[in-house]
Amino acid sequence: MLLVTGGAGYIGTHVVRALRSGGREVVVVDDLSAGHPELLPAGVPVEVGSVLDTDFLMDVIDRYDVDQVVHLAGRKAVDESITRPSYYYRQNVYGMQSVLAAMVRMDVRRIVFSSSAAVYGTVGDATVTEEAATLPQSPYGRSKLMCEWLLRDIAAAEGLSWAALRYFNVAGAGGKELADRGVHNLVPRVFQAIDRGEAPAVFGDTYDTPDGTCIRDYIHVTDLADAHATVVDAMDAETMGTVYNVGCGCGxxxxDVMRAAREASGVPFDWRITDPRPGDPARVVADAGRICAELGWKAQHDLDDIxxxxxxxxxxxxxxxMTASKQGAALAVGAH
Ligand SMILES: NC(=O)c1ccc[n+]([C@@H]2O[C@H](COP(=O)([O-])OP(=O)(O)OC[C@H]3O[C@@H](n4cnc5c(N)ncnc54)[C@H](O)[C@@H]3O)[C@@H](O)[C@H]2O)c1
Known part of the structure; x- marks a missing residue:
């Protein structure tokens, strides 16, 4: 049985679907601080609790006979991490330590971890290989890098098999019900502004890039989910201890995203340029050659699909x- 922490979140619901499509049995641990368990496939058990609670994790591992972990639970907003660093380090770093402690005590020996391209920081114009320097520019990025260090050191000491997947910019949906409901990432922020009839913000247009705005590598969430299933399968056959970039390899x-959103929505909105955000590097694009060469995984979707x-x-x-709010209003009227 596979334990997926944070499995009720945006990426987690896609990962669980991909794992189940590959014939895997999955149990989800999620504290539901940002999760939607109703979006999980029928029959997937959800154990509600925090990954900070090691005893709870050990109990779940024991009851479900867990032999592998996919650790996605965590906090992910760069700007929030700057104002609440202590909270981010506790949730992400102590969360990682707790998951690893539970695994070691229960003799679970395989783990796939959600890392992030935020561990790289500013990397110049080249595409980023896994060997690039790690100079994260935010507490969020530093917390993910610290998680990787914990993972490496504890795995080396305890003989665990591990892979850290450094996700680039995840967006898109694998079904109409599977929207990214957080508004921390660019694509949902643009849609939220369109809905409000507002001009979406572009944070800075004086970066050293062709159009002056930040360049990122956007990866469709279903491609990302398939990457997890690929890594989980590979771990059946071999002991791993590696980092993989998971991106499309294009910037x-x-x-570009604003224009794609205009096209997809059919709304001819304008955008507004605001100050750059602290901690945003100009260009971060993946070299995803390693996961392709070693495991045969490659992104299938382009920006328009996403x-x-x-x-x-x-x-x-x-x-x-809107339907739910109309039904609520009708019920309220009926009650009077
Ligand atoms: N979305 C991205 O672009 C992106 C990019 C790089 C890395 N990541 C990482 O991927 C992971 C999943 O991201 P997401 O976009 O699905 O976020 P999300 O907020 O939608 O999902 C995170 C899930 O973890 C749960 N959770 C949070 N803290 C928990 C805790 N202490 N114990 C148990 N459950 C907890 C939440 O309820 C939620 O269901 C995160 O670790 C994030 O840092 C995301």
């Missing part, structure tokens, strides 16, 4: 919210 600027699927899911979740 899109913030203005933004188009995200818009469909966003529209569906807005329609569902």
């Amino acid at each position: 899109a600027s913030v203005l 933004v188009g699927s995200a818009w469909e899911a966003w529209s569906a979740s807005r329609a569902a919210a």
Whole structure:
């Protein structure tokens, strides 16, 4: 049985689906601080609790006979991590330590961890290989790097098999019900602004890039989920101890995303340029050659697929919210 921590979150619900499609049995641990367990496939057990609680994790591992962990639970907002660093280090770093402690005590020997391209920081114009210097520019990025250090050291001491997947910018949806409901990432932030009739913000247009806006590597969440299933399968056959970049290997600027959102939504919105955000590097694009060469995984979707699927899911979740609020209003009227 596989334990997926944070499995009720945006990426987690996609990862659980991919693992189940590959015939895996999964149990989810999630504290539901940002999770939606109703979006998980029927029959997936959800144990509600925090990864900070090692005894709780050991109990789940014992009851479900867990033999592998995919650790996604954590906090992910760069700007929030700057104002609440202590909280981020506790949730992400102590969370990692707790998961590893539970695994070691229960003799679970394989783990896949959600790391982030935020561990790299500013890397110049080259695409980023896994060997690039790690100079994270935010507490969030530093917390993910510290998690990787913990993972390496504890795995070396205890003989664990591990892979840290450094996700680049995850967006899109694998179904209409699976929208990214957080508004920390660019694509949902743009959609939220469109819905409000506001001009979405572009944080800075004086970066050293062709159009002056930040360049990122956008990866469709279903491609990312398939990467997890690929790594989990590979761990059946071999002992790992490695880091993989998971991106498409291509860069899109913030203005490219704005144009794709105009196209997908059909709304001819304008954007507004605001101050750059602290901690945002100019360009971060993956070299995803290692995971392709070693495991045969490669991203299948482009920016239009990503933004188009995200818009469909966003529209569906807005329609569902409006229906729910009308039903609520009708019930309230009926009650009087
Ligand atoms: N979304 C991205 O672009 C991105 C990029 C790089 C890395 N990541 C990492 O991927 C992971 C998943 O991200 P996501 O986008 O699905 O975020 P999300 O917030 O949608 O999902 C995180 C899930 O973890 C749960 N959770 C949080 N703290 C917990 C705790 N202490 N104990 C148990 N459950 C807890 C939340 O309830 C939620 O269901 C995170 O670790 C994040 O840092 C995300």
